[in-house]
Amino acid sequence: MGHRTTLYPQHVQAGARFVDFAGWEMPVHYGSLVQEHHTVRGHAGAFDVSHMTVVDIRGLEAGRFLSRVLANDVRRVGPRKAIYSAMLNAEGGILDDLIVYPLNDEYRMVVNCATRNKDLAWLREQLAGDQCTIDARDDLSIVAVQGPQAISACLKAFPVAHHEVLENLKVFEGTPSGTWYIARTGYTGEQGVEVIVPNEEVVDLWQELNTMGVQPIGLGARDTLRLEAGLNLYGSDMDESVTPFESNMAWTVVLEDREFIGRQALTEQLARGVQRNLVGLVMDGKGVMRAGYPVFCDDRPVGSVTSGAFSPTLSKSIALARLSDTRGQMCVGIRGRKLNVEVVRPPFVKNGKQVFKPAISS
Amino acid sequence: MAEYPDDLRFLASHEWARLEEDGLVTVGISDFAQEELGDVVFVELPELDAELAARSEAGVVESVKAASDIYAPVSGTVVAINEALEDAPETVNDSPYDDGWFFRISPTDPAELDGLLSAEDYRRHCEEESH
Known part of the structure; x- marks a missing residue:
């Protein structure tokens, strides 16, 4: 049980x-x-x-510790603001995504349930003499x-x-x-x-x-x-094999003014150029995109769907997909057939209304 | 509780088959299957006049959460498809054994029906599957 x-x-x-x-x-x-x-x-x-895990990070150096283990900078936000962040390994791979809440001068994080044990072990390993405690609540x-x-x-x-x-x-x-x-x-x-x-x-x-x-x-x-809402799900849309830049999470990364785990790898990736990103797909045809389905650009394979479903609000299938090229006629392969899709910038729906816009090809 | 009508035969993969008075076999998915799938949003039916072999793929039913293949319970020719499912796929949830039928087959060998599960055997199969 x-x-x-x-x-x-x-x-x-x-x-x-x-x-x-x-x-x-x-x-x-x-x-x-x-x-x-x-x-x-x-x-x-x-x-x-x-089922999600609440982790309190308390003590004098809680902020210093979190600013080293998270890709977003907890010290840059106002006193009551929560922040969304990735926690990275040294290669820049995403160990988990989480929200950090302010708890007076300390912090409360909510992390995914499937990654609970991995996250807690990782956090404790990274405690390099910082004066803070890590408690799963x-x-x-x-x-x-x-x-x-x-x-x-x-x-x-x-x-x-x-x-x-x-x-x-x-x-x-x-x-x-x-x-x-x-x-x-x-x-x-x-x-x-x-x-x-x-x-x-x-x-x-x-x-x-x-x-x-x-x-x-x-x-x-x-x-x-x-x-x-265009929000990623850990384990489906991102995991340790991809960085925030490949996961439509560049906005959660603060590279300036500090060192953090994974920063070096991210800087190198930026210098080389990010080869693929997570985008939204909308399909008007009959059928439902599912995780793992292949995506084609002018008939060349360019990646696959990471999350897909039928959108009850839009009455059509929507998906997130990690793609290396979107400059051409885009199709998703569904049981051997190729159906046209439109690339959009998530979110698809906000406050009950359709909001997606065609992505700007780059 | 899911229903298992006595006059139907079933595949373990959750299709039902009913021998009609005119000798045709109507096919759909079971009450148990529609409950497991949840809200059906799209049904892909076989082409009219398609020749199907027993247990071959005959279509796909898509719910919000999952896609599931539909298999032909018996061999034969597709002589009717339920076009109403095109605009109202949720009928499969509302009425799996009547208005939510998928297609009708003119069977090559009606005796193939005897090789399918009885309602009672199928019910037992579903109860095992859900535990």
Whole structure:
């Protein structure tokens, strides 16, 4: 039997169908993935993402440590701003992607569940006398509430003590609030919050959200929502074999003013020239692009799809693909046939609306 | 709970076959299969007049999450396809055994149906698969 989150009994009660996700028994949907997807785009939904790992980095030199192990620079952002970053190996390969939240003068990271043990071992290996501690917080659960009505629903569902914090947080800010941590982050391209709460408080929070009409949403819709939002999934869209520059993550890399693990390799890659990048694909024809399908530019193979699905919002297939050339007629091979696709710059959907634009060929 | 109608025969790969009064065999995917696949968004059907061998690939059903091949339960000629699935693929989820049928075959040898799983054997197969 796999790991279960504290909310497992609530998922069973809500009729969830479960899937094994990196050793965790997680709800994939509660009836219909597509209906859950539309609920988040049109109203609000709640996700149990407690399988992800919360890691606190505390101590006087926490900032110094993180600025050495992350490709983005935690010291360049304001006091309440969260940042998205890759953690790299010495070759510039992506060990994981994560969000770092400010925790007074210290930090809280949320890393992927499949990479938990690898990340913790790596972080501890990199502690070169820095005065800080690394703690995986298995006593905490994470609930994401996402959708155009997410904030107003949370103001109804959260205890009054948290209202002022919630009302004053701007997008991508996070801050502690009593025993909770509240952040205006998410993985859907909608307004919303992610709330980190003690395990013993999460059932009450979940039930209060349900009472206020916020439906539970499974990992299936989480995947189609994040793909529409053009957000990468670790293990599918990037891994240790690629750098941030090959993963549409150049905006998360700060090369200036410091040394960090992987910096040398990235600088060398820039000097040589980056040979491929992660782009968006949209297909108007009938069919669905899936991970691994080959992509062609004027009939030459130029890479493959890393994530693909049917987009419930756009009613057509969308994908992310890592490609070496997009200057020509683009096709995706689906079971031996080649179907035309358009290269776009993600995101595909933001705040419920189609937003993609044709990529500028370079 | 998934339904397993007694008058149907099944393949372990989740297609059903029904011998109609006119001697044709109607083919679709089972209730269990549509539940496993989730929301169906696209169905690729065989061509009319195509000659299919039993257990050969006859089409593809795509849900939001996965693509799955469809196999012909018996040998024969495709004499009808369910064109309504083109615009309303979700019918496969709503009505897997009736409005959500895929195609009809004029069978070469109707006795091939006897080699397929009974509803009871198929139900047992699905219960094992989901554990």
